[in-house]
Amino acid sequence: MQFAFTEEQLAITEAAREMLVDTCQPTDLRKMLEGGQALDEARWNTIRDMGLTGMCAPESAGGLGLGLIDLVGIAEAAGYVALPEPLIELAGVAVPLLTELEDNRGWLARTIGGEVVAVGHPANPFVADADIAGALLLDHGGEVHLVERDAVELVREEGFDPFRRLFRVDWTPDEATKVADGWSRTADRAALLAAAQMIGLGQRCIDMAVAYAKDRNQFGKPIGSYQAVKHLCSTAQVKIEFARPVVQAAAAELEMDSLPARARIAHAKIVAGEAADLAARTSVQVHGAMGFTWEVDVHFFLKRAHALRQAWGTPAEHVQTVIERIRTEPSGADCTFASELG
């Protein structure tokens, strides 16, 4: 029993985190918005050159042969910076699915090389990042189809988060585009990684609130010295502290593919979503009227958290999985880990 990351996992996570924090500050996000950019090419090239896009692809295919447990800390960091590029969706969702296909039609190699494959899973009505994708994995009655970008028509659906580029996809399935009978663990992987991103988003919101509360003076002293403000921040931080280990456990147990393992993912998605939501609202509150403006950066993180909370299974859907687990599998102090349950 070892509930801790290895030295290697910590090292790769820290390297990725540093790069993301260095290159993706809110001022960078604003520049991208002004320029109408979907991705920052320099950063995307760095991400690719660090091997992050192919982290979870087998070494034989040119990847690093790692698993989602190795990616979960990077997903948290991607949330922390509200990363506009679809690194996590690509590395943790599209790549594992492409890896499982009998014939990925060359797209596994191309995604490792930095091309985007967008994922149109039935859990989500609209497809994110479809406009910058070279190909799309789309659903047709539960089957997976791999469709080239020029074979579909896209209708932009404006979202609250300007960096979530959402599209309705109009396309015609045929036998030739079908690549799998089902989506395998795609929804579980994506829900878990959304949860990990929400932990990072929540932490960023708290960090911003704390920085502002130290700086902003009212009644002659920093507002962060008042208990009312301290307690808002502490309460949100407690939520994050008790959601993060759930996300990590869910990542470690994902491969078991049992009901307890799936319920842990559902649990992670629910509590990470609540922690991010509380942290974002707390941050707005601590910033006062400024928190409600475009000028202060909190909204970037609030918007991403808002989107991810509903993506890849709503809280109401995930709680049903948890209910099924507690009603059909043993519970109690000796039943914490999926490995202890049949």
Added chain:
Amino acid sequence: MKLEYTEDQRAFRREVREWMDANVPQGPLPSFDLTREGFEAHRDWERKLNEGCWGMVTWPEEYGGRGLDLIRWLIFEEEYYRANAPTRVNQNGIFLLGPTMMEFGTDEQKARFLPRMAAGDDIWAQAWSEPGAGSDLAGVRSTCARDGDHYVLNGQKIWSSRAVFADWAFGLFREPGSERHQGMSLILFPLEAEGVTRRPIARLDGELVFAEIFLDNVRVPASDRLGGEGEGWKVCMATAGFERGLMLRSPARYQEAAKKLIALYERHRNELPASTAERVARCWMDAEAYALALYAMCSRLEAGGTIGPESSTNKIFWSELDIELHQAALDILGPRAELMGTAPDAGDIGGWLDGYIFSLAGPIYAGSNEIQRNIIAERMLGLPRK
């Protein structure tokens, strides 16, 4: 990251389970707070645990422990609560004072007190709070005046759980004339000593669960001071870390309560609205989250890490979870939930109500949750003290 027990850890779990199955008393023991008889029944259980070398599994063997790591401590606790074993009457000793003595005690003190503590021969009470010093613990007024190789203790302590029948107390005193965090010492004193008067205090349901302690010129040897003279505050803060953080509340108790809540829900499911399932799922999730967080914390400690202000996040989380769990059960029981356990038609309600009453104290003792939120804000997040 390997969330799987080793074969050795599994074998350890089996060993604990077998011992508990063979030794845990059938049915609940009488309350340790109401009568000497109930208190002694719990002491007997502590002695039996000690005979099996289960008094405190993480302690070194020379002090009556097994020298085990924290993962095995978690496993032991899981089996302890799974077996429905009695509440530890000596929890103030084994969970709070014991670890503090391990860190600050002299070899003589450790040899003298720890084996007796592990064996239940000395049951301990905490004597910190005073009528004028609750959340602001640095406001204690009780004094320890040095007189040669003795201290003379005077003052009043309050909210001391188990103190009515306990043998010893560990108290926070100050040098006469000293102020705030300076001049304080942690001093061990027998509750039977001349000049000590104990008066029970009734809890809101009338149960006498804690006590006031009056000290009137109580003489104790200076060698019964724990830690340096004037360093009482530092020693207390270490104890408080254990109290809030780790030892006092292992996750097993909440996971077993969640398991009972699920069973209660299943028995009453046909009478309940669909939303109850979500409520029960929520309690289970929070109990599990606490367990996962403590596995992570124990793994970190085993790798040489330390606990800092995280102990305050723990304290807030478990105290709120405890209320949620019991409130959910009472809401399932509906109009019958107001019955005391002694009512003719109470059935299995009593345990839930009693647990609920106890849970109401959780956000207050071991440092109120408001103080914990200040600690998190100032020491974890770095917000200014003033």
